[in-house]
Amino acid sequence: MSNEILKVLIVIPSHNEEESLPSLLDEVKRTGCDAVVVNDASSDATEQVARAAGVPVLSLPVNLGIGGGVQTGFLYALRNGYDIVVQVDGDGQHDPSQFQTIIAPIVTGEADCVIGSRYLPKAPDSSYSTPFARRMGMYFSTGILYLATGLRVHDTTSGFRALNRAAFSFFATEYPVDHPEAEALLMLHQAGFRVIERPVRMRCRSGGQSLFTFVRAMLYPLRVIVGFMGLLYKTPRRTRA
Amino acid sequence: MMSTSFTLQSICLGVLALLFFYTLWLMRSGRLNAHVTVRWILAEGAAFLAVLLWQWLPLFGFTSTLGDRELLMVLAVVFFALIAFLMLDCLVRISTHTHQVKLLTQELALLRELVESGVRD
Numbered sequence: 001m002s003n004e005i006l007k008v009l010i011v012i013p014s015h016n017e018e019e020s021l022p023s024l025l026d027e028v029k030r031t032g033c034d035a036v037v038v039n040d041a042s043s044d045a046t047e048q049v050a051r052a053a054g055v056p057v058l059s060l061p062v063n064l065g066i067g068g069g070v071q072t073g074f075l076y077a078l079r080n081g082y083d084i085v086v087q088v089d090g091d092g093q094h095d096p097s098q099f100q101t102i103i104a105p106i107v108t109g110e111a112d113c114v115i116g117s118r119y120l121p122k123a124p125d126s127s128y129s130t131p132f133a134r135r136m137g138m139y140f141s142t143g144i145l146y147l148a149t150g151l152r153v154h155d156t157t158s159g160f161r162a163l164n165r166a167a168f169s170f171f172a173t174e175y176p177v178d179h180p181e182a183e184a185l186l187m188l189h190q191a192g193f194r195v196i197e198r199p200v201r202m203r204c205r206s207g208g209q210s211l212f213t214f215v216r217a218m219l220y221p222l223r224v225i226v227g228f229m230g231l232l233y234k235t236p237r238r239t240r241a
Numbered sequence: 242m243m244s245t246s247f248t249l250q251s252i253c254l255g256v257l258a259l260l261f262f263y264t265l266w267l268m269r270s271g272r273l274n275a276h277v278t279v280r281w282i283l284a285e286g287a288a289f290l291a292v293l294l295w296q297w298l299p300l301f302g303f304t305s306t307l308g309d310r311e312l313l314m315v316l317a318v319v320f321f322a323l324i325a326f327l328m329l330d331c332l333v334r335i336s337t338h339t340h341q342v343k344l345l346t347q348e349l350a351l352l353r354e355l356v357e358s359g360v361r362d
Contacts, residue, residue, distance in 0.1 A: 038350075056358065058350040064343055072347045079351070 006107065009082040010035040010099075011073030012055075013066055013159075014090030018044040025053040027096040028088070036076050037090070040069040046090075066159075067180035074172040078165075085168045087161045093202045094160040101198050102162040112167040112193040115153060115185075116160030116200035123199035137220040141182035148228055149189045153197060156182045160200060167193050176227060179220060183227045190231065246296075253292045261285050277331060284327055 010033050014021060021037070028035045037050035041063040050057045058072050070087060077085045084106055088094045094116065102114040118125040119138075130138070134157065141156040159181060163171070170191055176183035188195050264281050267273035273281075291298065 036354075056354055058354050060346050060350050062342070062346050064346055068343050068347065072350055075347060075351060076354070 006083040007081060008033045008084045008086060008099075008103065009073075009077045009080070010086050010088055010096070011038065011070065011077065012036070012088050012090045013038045013040060013069035013073065014042065014046050014050070015040040015063070015066075015069070016042045016044045016046060017090035017092075018042070018046050018049045020092035021046060021049045021090055022053065024088075024090065024092045024096070025050065025055055028055075029053075031096050031099055033086070033099065034082070036073055038069040038073050040064060040066075065178050067175050067177040070180070071171060071175040074163075074168040074175070078169055078172045083165050085163050087159060087163070089159045093204070095201060095203060098160075098200045099162075101200055102160065105196055105198065106162050106164045110194075111196040112164050113185075113188055113195045114162045115155060115158050115195065115197045116162075116202075117153075117155035117158055117197035118200065118202055119154040120197055120199045121154070125199070125201045128202050129204070137224075140221045141224050144224055144228060145182055145185060148186060148232065151185065151189050151195065153185055153195065155197065156185060160202070176231075179223060182224055183231060186228060186231050250292060250295065254289065257285060257289045257292065261289070274334070277334065280327060280330060284323055287323075 010028050010031075012021075012024070012028070012035060014037055025035070025037075036056045036058060037046070039047045039050065039057055039059045041060050047057050047059050056076075058076055060069065060072065064072070073087070074085060084103060086099055086103065088096065098116065102116045105111040105114045118128050118130070138155070138157045142153060145156055146152055157179075167188060170188075170193070171184065174187070176187070185195060261282070264273065264278060264285065268275060268278040
């Protein structure tokens with residue numbers, strides 16, 4: 001498969017990211033890929049900033065959290081005939097110049113979902129400083145994902161991901177809500193999708209505020225356990241028509 | 242002169258009656274869904290009957306063997322289970338509505354973008 005004939009959409013979930021969006025959208029435009037900003041009920045000028053940059057905006061009237069926002073992007077991609085979705089955080093941490101690194105295994109058919117990873121043992125991003133609480137939460141979700149599935153993912157909380165059409169179509173019908181990254185990996189594994197990691201470098205936030213606060217970090221292990229139990233013991237449920 | 246148990250029984254029945262009328266008022270004013278109201282009224286009716294007939298209920302006959310503390314514990318557990326059941330019923334409805342709100346929110350955002358892209362073109 002050639003990358004040139006595949007339609008790639010960059011999905012940028014954003015909540016109060018007016019400071020970081022302009023430079024990020026400039027970089028995204030230079031890649032030549034289509035992009036869509038999912039404005040998750042921001043109280044600042046996120047929507048106006050994105051529109052001024054000429055990027056389509058999916059403006060959610062009420063806050064759905066990162067999971068609901070990302071899923072809206074998947075729905076947009078599905079209904080507009082895209083082949084690959086790249087998920088990029090609106091805070092500017094993910095470098096658009098590295099899109100090819102995570103898209104390449106999808107194009108070659110090597111994987112259905114590729115995670116841009118900071119912590120691969122062979123190529124760690126030594127320049128990236130992870131807050132202690134977040135690192136603990138990530139170790140926890142990495143461990144519990146391994147115990148539940150045998151899948152070893154080093155950067156479970158990375159929001160820098162690429163998915164092929166089958167994978168994002170799957171997520172368009174059902175996607176976890178708060179801090180969905182680890183649960184999403186479990187869902188992909190359960191459904192038989194292939195997940196791999198590729199080393200990437202990430203930047204520090206250029207603006208806005210992280211959703212991963214200290215309190216949330218403390219509750220994260222419990223949230224992950226409950227979420228995993230829900231997925232492991234769930235019965236088939238409704239899907240979007 | 243009224244006995245202590247009769248006084249306590251009257252106070253309990255009064256409180257339950259107030260709760261019952263408050264529930265009805267919530268339903269009549271449209272703040273409480275009829276589906277949920279029925280279950281709460283059934284629960285309140287059961288509590289009302291339990292207080293009204295407490296002297297003849299077998300549970301209260303255990304006081305001589307269980308003792309006051311144990312009886313209170315049994316009552317607390319039964320009460321908690323009843324409330325938990327009703328709360329879970331409400332949480333199921335809240336979860337369903339949350340899911341529906343999410344779907345509507347997403348569809349609204351997608352439709353707005355579709356309309357605006359039509360205007361742009």
